[in-house]
Amino acid sequence: MTVAPVPSRTQYVLEEIRHAVLIGRLRPGQPLVETELAAHFGVSKTPVREALKTLAGSGLLVMSQYKGVTVRTVDAAMAREVYDVRLLLEPEALRRAVERSADLEADLGAARDALVRAAAATDPAEHSLAGGDFHRALCLPCGNPLLARMLDDLRDQAALVSAVVWAADPSGEREDAEHREILRLALSGDAQGAADALRQHLAGFVHRAFPGDGTSH
Known part of the structure; x- marks a missing residue:
């Protein structure tokens, strides 16, 4: 029997945040705080940071020097x-x-x-x-x-x-x-x-x- 590999922490966090955004649990414009997300998922800040960078690259999130990370607003x-x-x-x-x-x-x-x-x-x-x-x-x-x-x-x-x-x-x-x-x-x-x-x-x-x-x- 082949056991499917366990997703990495980063991939797990990424998919959870992505799904939460796309079903509206995380709303457009909502700020995302690394420490809060890390505590929520029970991981360190590193996989959260990497997941947020990836999702910003795909256009779901926006990273700003002043506002931090927020869910992208649709206009x-x-x-x-x-x-x-x-x-x-x-x-x-x-x-x-x-x-x-x-x-x-x-x-x-x-x-x-x-x-x-x-x-x-x-x-x-x-x-x-x-x-x-x-x-x-x-x-x-x-x-x-x-x-x-x-x-x-x-x-x-x-x-x-x-x-x-x-x-x-x-x-x-x-x-x-x-x-x-x-x-x-x-x-x-x-x-x-x-x-x-x-x-x-x-x-x-x-x-x-x-x-x-x-x-x-």
Whole structure:
């Protein structure tokens, strides 16, 4: 029997803080104090400090010489920047994934699983996280590791935007229906149709959440 390795203290702290931010337990703008977090997790300040640096690098936290470490605040400008890049990259990644796949059911199985988890989620935050997993699973089989990594680098910021928007205005039924249609088109082998549906889905979300941005896609 193979025993899974125990996560390092830093990784454990990182994942706990990340999850707390993305489900709204730690709120945008909330300060994070190393000594308090170390006492909470029962570790020294070193793994906490490293975890905070990593999460700041991923865009979830902000490190300031004057304010210390705080949870990143989501505003319209930040959301549009993140979604502008997603609009450029995600539909192309999905188009490539569908075109190159020899077994769409297998390659997109994780996306289907994420939809099942979203449907079973009991609160908006967990539903939003499952939605993020769905988007990631669509793009991973694109065949370009650099493209997949670029999208992964945006993952936490996109999840933070989604979590904040969902906390204010849950839209589960609409999101689920759009996700199902994207997956249906992808599984049918319609690469361009799936990419177009994904583009409309992303653009629609940011326009509903932050109307009046004056951009067009």
